[in-house]
Amino acid sequence: MKAKFFVTGWFNVRQELSKERRKIIGWASFLLPILIWCTVSYVPFVWHPEVLVEKVGDVDYFQEGMRIDKAIYLEELANMKQQGKKAPQGEPANPIYLPAPHEVAKAFYNAFTTPPAQKDGLWMHQSLWQSIQVIFWGFVISSLIGVPLGVLCGTYSLFARLFEPFIEFFRYLPAPAFGALMVAILGIYDGPKIAIIVIGTFFQQVLVISNTTRKLDYSLIEAAMTLGTSKWKLLTNVVIPGILPSLYVDMRILLGWAWTYLIVAELIGTSSGITLYITQQARYQHFENVYAAIFIIGFIGLGTDLILAWLGRRMFRWDKPANKE
Amino acid sequence: MTNKNSIPNYLDQSVEVKARFEKLKNRDVILEVKNLTKVYKTNKGETTALKNVSFKTHKREFVCIIGPSGCGKSTLARVLAGLEGYSGGEVLLDGKPIEGPGRDRGMVFQGYTLFPWRTVKQNVMFGLEMNGMGVNQAGPEAELWLELVGLEKFANAYPHELSGGMKQRVAIARALVNQPRILLMDEPFGALDAQTRSKMQAHLLEIWRNIDITVVFITHDLDEAIFLADRILVLKAHPGEVMELIEVPVPRPRQLSQINSPEFLATKARLEALIHPHEEQESTEEPIQQRMIRFVNVADNVE
Known part of the structure; x- marks a missing residue:
C-alpha cells in the first residue's frame, strides 16, 4: 500500500511492475505469439492462400486432400460452372509448412508415444539426447579451458596481452567454416560436431569472462593486499570468489550461445541428433513434427536457464543486485 | 612554526597537554617519512603530487593529515600503505623501508571495500x-x-x-x-551522515585508547582532525608540501563539548588560515558567477 503511487502506472520509466502485473505480462509474452498463430490458422479469411480440395468434381487433375493455390482453384471453379460440369469443393487452407497449433500439439504428444515410422529411425527423445550430449561435451570442453584462461586474462595483463589479440581475431572466423577441416581431423561422428561447438563458444567465452573479471572492484584487491595477501592468494581468495556470480551469469548466456551452434554442428559429417530428426521429418513434409522438435529445443533451453537462474540465486545469496525481487 | 603573532592561541598548551606531548615524543618513532617525493608521469607531462614531505610519527600517536583537494593526502596514505610507489625520499616503518603492501600497515578505505561474499x-x-x-x-x-x-x-x-x-x-x-603497527585511514567516515560520523569518531578514539595502535588518519574535515588528532600534518596543494605539523592543544580525553573550547577554536582558526589563506586568489575553483534573474513575484519574498 505504501508504494501505491508508483505501482499504478503501466509505463513508469525503469520502475518494476507489481507482482500480479509481472505475472500477467509474463504469460502474455508467450500467449501473444500463440494467439497470432491461432488467428492465422483458425480464422479462414486471415491469410489462407491455398484451398484444400475435398471433392474433386470434374476437374481432371484435382485430387482429394490436395492443396492448391486459391487463384487456380477459383479459376477452375468458374470453368466448371461455365461448362455446366460438377464443381469441385474445398476449404481455405494454409500452406503445408504452417501447421495449426493443435496439429503441432498432437505431433508433440505422438513423438513421445508412437514409435518412429522408419525401422531404424529414432524417437524424438533419443535424437534429443544425442544433441544434449554434443552440447554438453562441447560446452564442458570449451569451459575447461576458456574459464581459467578468461580469469587469467582478466587478472594478469601479461595473459591478456598474450592471448586476447589473437582470440579477438579468431572469434570473427565463423565456426561452421571449420566443418570440413574438423571432419578431416576428427572423423564423421560426434568429434567434429563437438569441435564446432567448442570453436563457436570458446573464443567468445575467454573474452566475455576476462571482461567480467576486469570489472571486479579493484579496491577489494587493494584491501586484501593491505591485509597481507600474497599475489597467488589474491587470485584464489579475492578475484575468483568476487566474480563468481557474474561468471555464473556469463556461463548461462554462453550456454545459450552453444545451443545456437548445435544445428550447424550436427549437419557436419553424418547428421545426427535433433537436426537429423528435423531434416528427415521435413523431407516427408511432416512439418508439425518439425515444429514440435524446434519448440522442444526452446523448452529445454528456457527450462535449463530458469533452473540455473534459480540455483544461482540460492548459491549467491550475498550478491545483492542479483537477488533484488 | 611560523606566524606566531597572528593567532597566538593555538601554540599555548596547558601543563597537562604539554606533559602529554613530552611523553609522546619520548616514545619510539614508528613511522618516519624523509623528503618523500612523488611525481606522476602523464601524457601532458609530469605532475608533482608530493614534494619533500617529511614527518615522524611516534608509537600510539594519532596523526591526522589534512589539506585541500589536490594536496596529495590520499596519495600519501597509499604510499604509506605500499599501494603506490614513490619517486624520491624514504619511508621507514620501524626503521625499515616500505616495500609494497603488508600486514604491518592496516588500511581502512572510504569506500567500505568489505568482501561481499564473506x-x-x-x-x-x-x-x-x-x-x-x-x-x-x-x-x-x-x-x-x-x-x-x-x-x-x-x-x-x-x-x-x-x-x-x-x-x-x-x-x-x-x-x-x-x-598492524599502524592503521591508515583514508577519509573513512567521509561517506557517512553527520550523526553517524561523530559517533564513529568517538568510537574510534575509544578503540585507539585501548589498543596498541598508531593511527594515521586522512581527512579534509577540520573539526574531525582537531577532535581526533594528537598532531595534525597540514599539506598544501600543487605540489603537496608540508605546511605545518600542528600539536593540538585540546586536552584528552576528548568530548564533543570541547568543540567550542578556546583551544579547539584557536586550532581551527589556524587550520583555516593555512588551508584557505586568502580565499579569492588561491582557490583553484572558479568562483560561482551568477546573474540573478527574479523568477517569482516581486512581492513574494522568502527571506
Missing part, C-alpha cells in the same frame, strides 16, 4: 587466514575483535545487510585483527 565474521577472519592461521583459530579471534567494535550480533550477516557506519566498523575490525 559474512561479517569471515571478513574479519580474512587477514588471519591469509597469514596462515587456520579457520578454527581465526574464528574465535575474529569474534573478539567484532566484540570490540560492537558487532558480535552481526557476525553472520553479509555486508550488504549493514549500514554504512556498521560496514566501516567491520572494516576497522578487519584491519586491526592483523595487529
